[in-house]
Amino acid sequence: MNKKKLLIALAGNANVGKSVIFNYLTGLHQHIGNWPGKTVERAEGTLHFKGYTIDIIDLPGIYSLSTYSLEELVSRKYIAVERPDVVINVVDASVLERNLFFTLQLMELETPMVIALNQMDIAKSKGIKIDTKKLEQLLGIPVMPTIAVKGVGIAKLLEKAIEIVEKKPAKKHPQVTYGEEVEEKIGKLMEKMKNVHFVYPPRYVAIKLLEGDEEIEREIQRINPQIISAAKKLAVEIENIHGHGCSTVITSERYEAAGCIARAAQKLVSPIKPTRGERLHNFTTHKVTGYLTLIVAMLLIFYSIFTFGDYTSGLLSDVLYGLEPLFAGAFGTGIVGALIWGGVMEGLIAGITIVLPYIIPFYLILYFLENSGYLSRIAFLMDNIMHKMGLHGKAFIPIMLGFGCNVPACLGCRIMETQRERLLAAFVVTLVPCAATTVIILGLVGNFLGIHWALALYLVDFLIIFALGRLAFKVVPGEPTALIMEMHDYRWPHMKTILKETWFRVAEFIKIAFPLIIVGSFVLKLAEVAGWLEPIAAVLSPVTVVWLGLPAITGITLIFGVLRKELSLVMLAALLGTSNFAQVPGFGPVQMVVFTLVAMLYIPCIATIAALVKDFGWKKALFITVFEIAFAILVGGIAFRLLTLVA
């Protein structure tokens, strides 16, 4: 039987429970990727319901449909070009006015839609009572109350969405009516565009032209430049009447309309008194208790991840290395055996012992913090510090991630609004000492020179991050964006959503990192078997021996570090034949510090480079890589000379 296909899009503000609804609807039949050529996430899923095969797409959480961010542009184009059969607009009942502002814009796109009035429970606890019938009537769109985290109302929502498709409502839903002058200008523009066929509805195009929307202007410019000049003239007329820019006037009136509807549909039933969430918010953003909470939370998170990671990683490593005799039995101990075990399997083990023990817990905690709302409070508290680097508060989140692993941290830079900020944040992230770098710092300097030296190295690294961050901020062209972020109410996160988000992130990590780690490890093993390591060390010796004052052998180990940073230390132990570095001649305290400093800065590991390529393209990834190698060598050489002078 030929199944009927449907396409449903989920749209709405950030943090309104969209992804929870998405997860409810699609279960594990999900695919998460990027929009073609964009660093914007694209989540799709399929579901079978009432004889339909329904494709569901979860559009990014946005506040408007202008072109401020890539997310907004992508969402708008998707709805206009792909024309989903129905759009489910997820609305946060506890912040109705702001959410309706977005709803009104969706309506202007003239797409069939249904509203999921979500978080009814939170609204209730805040003393907000919403008359859904009234809201439905005011908007002219079906409104379905839901509590997504408990699964309440989701089935009915889906039924309603299908009903809309089947019935195909004859009349278009009503739209915002702007002030008389504005409406008159919209009418004039629409008259001019009568013969223009465009993906967006004519009224929408007219409004956007008056608002000065650059993307639409570009498109219309190609079709008929006269329309643009007419729009500009009309916009000036409006400006003269109101004394504000035309875009301001339109946005203002749209917000007024949203406010009117919200006020008419909602009632504040109980006097506003601080809820538990409110008290928690005040505590966690307070100038004293807020920072204390933050420090304690960070320490707790890192301590538990590293303790858990260290233990599990050791355990896994023991188990997996236990397989070695098996492989030796199957492939022998000759060249083939060495390549298969030392190349492929050890690469795989390296990957596994990072992913399971470190990455998974990191993501779980991250998504817990994000969904509960604490992450936005962290961004609030850290904004001024991030500003010193030309970034804003949100950048603290990928940087924090970077301490665990740079790969997810680079991918996490997608939370920044503009491509420029994403790149700046990613650059800073690649300098953050990840878990593997920490192994070197603690294992070498911390172990043999004392913890104060290790801490000093961290401090140096932070200063370098700071300085380079500022430098990059000055050099990369573009406007800085300041922090502007909603701090939604605290809530208990939906565990299934967290688990799924973690799972998709981990899968993404495996896809990016594993092939490279395995191939890289195979190539290095090949070089070792072929006896190329010595010549390579000799070629590198002007840098390693002369400039950095390190033993020639470190040239090889630093190459291994590209695969995974702590391999540079592991390999050093293997090649020196001892892990008691203090007894190695020619590898004194100065060399230890220089080696660690270089290992810390010299290159993002291969998986991080892959993540950079994925989000920023080859050129930028290559530039960052080459820059950091040169920079590490420079800093290492200077440190060598300074330290020798002191010692």
Add this chain to the structure above:
Amino acid sequence: MEKRNSKRREAPLTTLKAGESGIVTYIRFGHMRGRRRRHRHIMQGHEREWGFEKRLMDMGFTPGTRVTVVKSAPFHGPFEILVRGSRLALGRGMAERIFVEIEQE
């Protein structure tokens, strides 16, 4: 719009103390530093000033809107602001450009 009476004054949002409210009058923008002006031709559309003002509007800071400063983070940190029933964190640079009419008792 009627003339402001003498009891009201217009000032950047940053001058409000914790707990104070004001009505947005306008957003000042266009003060680009020379360095950035040079790069203007290569800037992406969404990174321009237009985007900045639009963003604030989209988040609800339209003229006539009542905003309340809850607090600001220490060391010249961002502001916590209530606007249109939601709670926003707003960087100081942005808050400085929003002018409000302060209601005085």
